[in-house]
Amino acid sequence: MSERLPILYNKKPCYDIVFTQSFDELWDELKALGCDGKRLCIVTDSRVDGFYGNEILGILKDRCLKAVKYVFPNGEENKNLDTVKGVYRFLIEEGFDRKDMLIALGGGVVGDLTGYAAATYLRGVDFVQVPTTLLAQADSSIGGKTGVDFDGYKNMVGAFKMPRLVYMNLATLSTLDDRQFFSGFAEVMKHGLIRDSLFYEWLIENMYEICERDLNVLQEMLQRSCSVKKMVVEKDPTEQGERALLNYGHTIGHAVEKYKNFALYHGECVALGCVAAAYISWKKELLSMDEYYEIRDMFVPFNLPISIEGIEPREIVRLTKSDKKMEGGTLKFVLLKKIGKAVIDRTVTEEEILNAVNEIYFSEEDAHE
Numbered sequence: 001m002s003e004r005l006p007i008l009y010n011k012k013p014c015y016d017i018v019f020t021q022s023f024d025e026l027w028d029e030l031k032a033l034g035c036d037g038k039r040l041c042i043v044t045d046s047r048v049d050g051f052y053g054n055e056i057l058g059i060l061k062d063r064c065l066k067a068v069k070y071v072f073p074n075g076e077e078n079k080n081l082d083t084v085k086g087v088y089r090f091l092i093e094e095g096f097d098r099k100d101m102l103i104a105l106g107g108g109v110v111g112d113l114t115g116y117a118a119a120t121y122l123r124g125v126d127f128v129q130v131p132t133t134l135l136a137q138a139d140s141s142i143g144g145k146t147g148v149d150f151d152g153y154k155n156m157v158g159a160f161k162m163p164r165l166v167y168m169n170l171a172t173l174s175t176l177d178d179r180q181f182f183s184g185f186a187e188v189m190k191h192g193l194i195r196d197s198l199f200y201e202w203l204i205e206n207m208y209e210i211c212e213r214d215l216n217v218l219q220e221m222l223q224r225s226c227s228v229k230k231m232v233v234e235k236d237p238t239e240q241g242e243r244a245l246l247n248y249g250h251t252i253g254h255a256v257e258k259y260k261n262f263a264l265y266h267g268e269c270v271a272l273g274c275v276a277a278a279y280i281s282w283k284k285e286l287l288s289m290d291e292y293y294e295i296r297d298m299f300v301p302f303n304l305p306i307s308i309e310g311i312e313p314r315e316i317v318r319l320t321k322s323d324k325k326m327e328g329g330t331l332k333f334v335l336l337k338k339i340g341k342a343v344i345d346r347t348v349t350e351e352e353i354l355n356a357v358n359e360i361y362f363s364e365e366d367a368h369e
């Protein structure tokens, strides 16, 4: 059964998240936003286009003023300003004006990039998120962060731009390979760890159904995960304070992602970052040793890494400094006070980060022990 979760912006209703298991209700949702009188451009990548591009185009065609599709090659390496330029050119050629709308159909790269194109084309046009990966459904399609990578720096150029609707068809999760699916799960686990210990326990209790991708369990999981994100982004939509808690696991995670030149998936790096941050939380006597080991080991049944080979720990530490989480020269590090309660800490030293990176580093010496 479909459910909806309204998201407020500055205390006013802004957009709904619709949780459902097909595309059957998509047109009614779009019509309610006045789409029958608009030009609509689906923006998607080559992977998602193969699965759902024509299905969505078929739903829109003949019901709105004009429906077109812009497809760019799949992959994080295309999340850049050149691809955005391609979108602008296409919209100009197709005669899109300020009243028209973009539809982001795909994962995090598609959603962030389309949102940024929507934020900037003609100084802003509306857009809708139709996330098709677990990462996008659990995290990136909600809260209005949009942007692209620049010179190897992740999400370095961007804007806050709220979507008009987030339409989640959970059946799309069936076309993800295991690595992509579990990578997205890291953000779900993060939501439990930072804000909701009961949800964290529920995830563990429902581990089997989640790994089997039982659609009803995934729907409940996403509704609960998105409720955590809703609480945080409604209080602090533009990350002046509390929203930074969502960056739990991302400081070291982003550094690993950059070091490995995006060969590891985002969620895999976030899982490593969550383990490292939990380690620092233990060493700073916020978490107990048992809690640290429990958190670390809970990523394993969800096929997420808790250690990594082939890194230079000191280089990872250096890369954490170029992360966007620096403010006035100090690093805003997110730690756990307990499971379900994250805090921002500005006292984490380079040495503490290095020790945490060494904790997740699986070296040749370890292999020979």
Ligand code: GLY
Binding pocket: 139, 140, 142, 143, 145, 243, 246, 247
């Ligand atoms: N993904 C972190 C945030 O939305 O703030």
